[in-house]
Amino acid sequence: MQRFKDKIAFIIATKDRPQELRRLLRSFESQSFHPDQIIIVDGGDELVADINQEFSSLPIKYMRCVP
Numbered sequence: 001m002q003r004f005k006d007k008i009a010f011i012i013a014t015k016d017r018p019q020e021l022r023r024l025l026r027s028f029e030s031q032s033f034h035p036d037q038i039i040i041v042d043g044g045d046e047l048v049a050d051i052n053q054e055f056s057s058l059p060i061k062y063m064r065c066v067p
Helices: 018-030
Strands: 009-014 037-042 060-064
Touching: 009 018, 018 037
Parallel strands: 009 037, 037 060
Antiparallel strands: none
16 A cells, blocks of 8 residues: 555544445545545434444544534
């Protein structure tokens, strides 16, 4: 896997969209370069905390923030 000298992080704000989130994370997984950090900020009623276990190859940090 190619590495860059700069670090890349993505912040994903989501609310009740687990299927769309899975599709996005599958896209990250299929890339030749993975970001250094993915932060999922979940504000929905439908918790997606267990999704990060499905994508163990990605550096995911999960945060819950109810508006």
